[in-house]
Every structure is written in structure tokens, then in C-alpha cells.
Amino acid sequence: MxxxxxxxxxxxxxxxxxxxxxxxxxxxxxxxxxxxxxxxxxxxxxxxxxxxxxxxxxxxxxxxxxxxxxxEKKEIPTLNPIGTDFQQTVWNALKNIPVGETTTYTKIAEAIGRSKAVRAVGTAIGANPIAFLIPCHRVIRTDGGLGGFRWGLEVKKKMLEWEKK
DNA sequence: AGGACAACGGTCT
DNA sequence: AGACCGTTGTCCT
Structure with a gap:
């Protein structure tokens, strides 16, 4: 058999x-x-x-x-994030942020064609189940503030430092 | 510079 | 129907 x-x-x-x-x-x-x-x-x-x-x-x-x-090898394995349509759209948009760069909650909202839904975008980003691989840490506030991070702002800061250079 | 506040939209109860 | 939020622009002190 x-x-x-x-x-x-x-x-x-x-x-x-x-x-x-x-x-x-x-x-x-x-x-x-x-x-x-x-x-x-x-x-x-x-x-x-x-x-x-x-x-x-x-x-x-x-x-x-x-x-x-x-x-180490900096490869991205197959991902299987579970979420609503809106969340999937937001998480997909995050994947387009280049390594070492940051964007804002507002720009993500604009990128998905929902410029008024900034607040909801923030909530959706907060619900990201796959930290780092779906790079929600690259999203900061329009005023330059770090914004939030589910696993602590220290980790978010470390990730941004690590990707810089 | 920093605080209060309203408006925003998706999601949960 | 209400409340909660990883936001933001405006209006203060």
C-alpha cells in the first residue's frame, strides 16, 4: 500500500x-x-x-x-492568515512596504482605496496574526510617532532597527 | 510641546 | 444599538 x-x-x-x-x-x-x-x-x-x-x-x-x-535566510514561507475581507486587504497592502522603510496608517488606507477608514485600518493592523512576516511593524503614525504594537513597542522598535541598514 | 475632542469605519457584543 | 480601537486634524493652553 x-x-x-x-x-x-x-x-x-x-x-x-x-x-x-x-x-x-x-x-x-x-x-x-x-x-x-x-x-x-x-x-x-x-x-x-x-x-x-x-x-x-x-x-x-x-x-x-x-x-x-x-x-537568517530571510525567506518568507507560505502564509495562511485568517481574517475578514477587509483585514486581508489591509494585510496584503502591508506586504508591499519595502524592508527598511516605513509608511503610515493613512497611506495604507489610501493604498487600499479607503482613505476615510484610517481608524479601521489601525484596528485591522492591530489584528495582524502573523507579526514580522506581515510587516505591521513598518507602519507608524503620520506625526512620526511609533503608533502601537500588539507585542510591545520595544519589539517594534527593535524590528525597525534590525531592518535598517 | 502636549492635552482634549470629535469624526471616521470595521468589528464585536 | 453601543462600545471599542495600533488614527488624525483641529482647537486649545
């Missing part, structure tokens, strides 16, 4: 990154979350809230392999 192709069951794992320990969550389709939680317990809580229907098994080695792909 022929062997089935390797199945990628839903997994999650913790691993080091240039910005502290991160948690990578894989669905069968690709990476569905990348977070930089304060502690592992809150990371697990976050997964449970986001994917109450799915059972994930822990695989730190896999997370580590992907971390080196992402942060």
Missing part, C-alpha cells in the same frame, strides 16, 4: 528570534500565526482564543527550522 504524502498536521512551537522568543503556529496550509508573547502561557491562551476548533501539537524543532529560514 502506497504511503500517503507527508501530512502537515497543525503544530505550534517556541523558538528564539532576534526579537526575543517567538511562537510560530502552523495550520495545514501554512503559517497561521507568529507572535512574540510575554510568556508561553499567554501564547497558548492566544492560540486557543484564535483557533478554538483546532488541535495543535507542539513541535519546537520545526519552529526553530522556520525561524532560521525567516530571520
Amino acid at each position: 502506497r504511503q500517503l504524502p507527508p501530512q502537515s498536521e497543525p503544530t505550534f512551537g517556541f523558538t528564539d528570534s532576534p526579537f526575543g522568543e517567538c511562537c510560530i503556529v502552523f495550520s495545514t496550509e501554512g503559517i497561521c500565526a507568529l507572535t512574540f508573547p510575554e510568556d508561553r502561557e499567554s501564547a497558548l491562551y492566544d492560540i486557543e482564543q484564535r483557533f478554538p476548533e483546532t488541535n495543535f501539537t507542539q513541535n519546537d524543532a520545526k519552529a526553530k527550522r522556520f525561524a532560521s529560514m525567516i530571520f
Whole structure:
């Protein structure tokens, strides 16, 4: 009997990154979350809230392999962000921001043709499930302020520094 | 420079 | 229907 192709069951794992320990969550389709939680317990809580229907098994080695792909080889694996149409549109727009550059919430709103929806864009960016790979950290305020960051402004600052140069 | 405030639109309860 | 937000422009002190 022929062997089935390797199945990628839903997994999650913790691993080091240039910005502290991160948690990578894989669905069968690709990476569905990348977070930089304060502690592992809150990371697990976050997964449970986001994917109450799915059972994930822990695989730190896999997370580590992907971390080196992402942060050392600087490749972007297949992503599988879950969100509303509006959120998908916003997250797609974020991918067009070049490495080492920043843009503003207003410019993203304009880029997706919803210049009046700045506030909603901010909320959608805040809901980005895949930090760093969907570069929400490259979005700052029009007045030059850092804006917000789900995983702490220190991490956002570090990411921008790391990408500069 | 910094604070208060209203208007904005998507999402959740 | 109301409240909450990773915003912003305006109007103050």
C-alpha cells in the first residue's frame, strides 16, 4: 500500500528570534500565526482564543527550522492568515512596504482605496496574526510617532532597527 | 510641546 | 444599538 504524502498536521512551537522568543503556529496550509508573547502561557491562551476548533501539537524543532529560514535566510514561507475581507486587504497592502522603510496608517488606507477608514485600518493592523512576516511593524503614525504594537513597542522598535541598514 | 475632542469605519457584543 | 480601537486634524493652553 502506497504511503500517503507527508501530512502537515497543525503544530505550534517556541523558538528564539532576534526579537526575543517567538511562537510560530502552523495550520495545514501554512503559517497561521507568529507572535512574540510575554510568556508561553499567554501564547497558548492566544492560540486557543484564535483557533478554538483546532488541535495543535507542539513541535519546537520545526519552529526553530522556520525561524532560521525567516530571520537568517530571510525567506518568507507560505502564509495562511485568517481574517475578514477587509483585514486581508489591509494585510496584503502591508506586504508591499519595502524592508527598511516605513509608511503610515493613512497611506495604507489610501493604498487600499479607503482613505476615510484610517481608524479601521489601525484596528485591522492591530489584528495582524502573523507579526514580522506581515510587516505591521513598518507602519507608524503620520506625526512620526511609533503608533502601537500588539507585542510591545520595544519589539517594534527593535524590528525597525534590525531592518535598517 | 502636549492635552482634549470629535469624526471616521470595521468589528464585536 | 453601543462600545471599542495600533488614527488624525483641529482647537486649545
